[in-house]
Amino acid sequence: MNAPQRKPSTDVQKDASMAKQKAMIDGNFDRLGNVKNTGEKVSYTFVPGNLNELIMCFDMVGNYPEINAIQNGLRKKSGGMIMEAEKWGHSEDVCTYVKADIGMMRKGNIGPTGQPIPEPDILMLSYTGCYTFLKWFELLRHDYKCETAMLHVPYTGDGVITKAMTDYVVKQLKEEVIPKYEKVSGVKFDIDRLRENLAHSAKAEDDFVWVLESAKNKPSPIDAYFGGIYYIGPIFTAFRGTDLAVDYYKTLREEIEERIRKGQGPITPEGEMKNEKYRIVTEGPPNYTSMREFWKMFYDEGAVVVASTYTKVGGTYDFGFRHDPSRPLESLAEYCMHCYTNRNLPERTRMLETYINDYEADGLLINSIKSCNSFAAGELMMMREVEKRTGKPAAFVETDLVDPRYFSAANVKNRLESYFQMIDQKRRAGA
């Protein structure tokens, strides 16, 4: 897969890998915008538990409605789209990703880069860790009247993945997903092609994990939340399983190795962050409509995020999972079940505790998202539990993913400043 190269934006400071990532994502929008000419079939699917390696076996191009919402959020376009969906009867109470997507559709389905988003030939409802997905694609199906493949991924309620759960997902792949893709694409499934794609995934995943774990260095060479959003882009979307992704993570790793050699901190929109003062673990997605402003509240105070759960929604690779070409369908099944929000609360709490200890963090910050009950329900309980187990202070802020109405900069800043003071106080008390 060759993505056309675009000139990167120069209004903020970025590493070469960030520009490369942007070009890759833009390339996929170009590809989507050009399907009328190329004749490529389009598969819509979600980020957590996506089956990109499988979808590629059918020569289809992937459209990711969450990514569209994010990109529209970053470009300050999502607010109008959300209100458009609300005008059509969607409740103000529900997920703004869904409403940004529906609103974009109602406004003519012009994507974030200005190119048209084509209608789906198939909706791949990989139902991992979020019930809203189920309703989201039922809503899209109601409008598009297109083929829909459903993959029910069992939730790991007891904290384990059983053989019965894996068998269930594999059977669905064999009897529901693959036959529908063969029918829609006209391409016969080739398991060796899948194996090849999975081998690419595993290679990229190794480098991706290395990058995430580089934050154990002091100073951390990366920001694993705001910077992490760039890093997860290719592996969570249309590029996992491609040689482009392998190349991207190799480049990224080399870049970070260089930063470590030089003892540098992470890159921010205003250049390198020089004085690492606070090492934070974050839980929950970021806010996209005011992301730069939100990020600035951290780097202005010398706060770097050394580990985040958000960068695990598309796979918890740092806890050992790798796609495995020798067990292709089982591996896809296990991948889906390993995604962060498909893990139960005790497991999620244990992950946070592990991050705080392993990354020698000063504390936990939860950015609770109004839109996302999958993340948010139970976060206050997790916060108490992590504080109890680690003795490190935790704080809680509330924003939304892509609805600008739910980002109150003054409130968030005030809470963050208080939180950093709390860490200082804790340090003094411990000294």
Next chain:
Amino acid sequence: MATREEITNRCQALYDDLDFTAARTWKEAKPGRHVIGYLPMYVPREIIHAAGMMPLGILGGGDQLEVIQGDAYYQSYICRIPRSTIELLLTNRLDFVDGMLFPSICDVIRNLSGMWKLLRPDVYAHYFDVPQNYMKDVGGEFYIHELNVLKEDLEKISGNKVTNDALKNSIELYNENRRLTRELYKFRADKPWLAPSSEVYLINRAGMVIPVEDHNILIKDYIEAARQEDRPKRDNSRVVISGSFCEQPPINLIKSIEMSGCYVVDDDYMLVNRWFTKPVPTDGDPIQALSYTFLEASVKMPSCFEPNEDIKGQFLVDLVRENNAEGVIFAAASFCDPALLERPILQDVLNQVDIPHVSFKYAENTGQMQPIREQAGTFADSIKLWS
């Protein structure tokens, strides 16, 4: 035989009792008895019963429970039922419960299962998954496995082996319970002035907190008593309530809808008591029968995927037509993702066949009924005037 008033008074007392005294009394009556709580939607109560245990439906704290501690566990944009359920737990009102089942309703109830594990690691808490794939050899096999896991877990807690005979006996009891519940619904749909929705609700709600054997008698007695009474028939509009399957509206809200000029002729309150649209067979493997009946004869509701777009939402049109209803009231709990996300599709399906509808949200502790009465009343009037 008890009068209608006596029966409904008993049910009102059960509804008001946030200490679940009836279930406690049942448990204390014999050593070795156990109670298994479950959240709304669907769990296979037959298996709990066959293990010699009592299933206890926990439907939140309603409007009489002051939620203090529960609020500290949830953000303002999360529905009310999990916070009042946590309040019930932390105020020891559920201290006699030997296990909890959390069905796959939504992300909030799903995550509540994990909170329970963290808060009460000593008490069995199980997220109960149901298949969203309805092929027998795929979702059916998975579900058989899940049912067997549950059966084994309950055997461990109760110390009782769940035999096929015991399970078949329990299935028969619950088949009867579902049959009687449907009879009650039909009775109300035929003569809604004889069975007000608030009473039908209380009768059904009682089934959450008393043994099924008692509840079967209760439903029969109520129908018999209500049939014999002569109550005035009003010129109300006939409506179906949709979207109230999890967090329950306060009883005053149910009364208010009726007082505003609506006869409720169907609803989706407490679907667990009529989840299957046909009896579960008792002539084969009972676990397989429960699994396949789930695949083939479950009610339609927003937490379950509808694989066939051609019939998406049709169940609601059918409910309206089968019950000679004139409109639909979408009454969903605030922040209820499944109900609120599903609503635009259902509204569109109703629009296509010119069935009028109106929408509002509530919380289990909604206290101000005037806006509801005005909205439902205007809707009822508009049906009478223009439909």
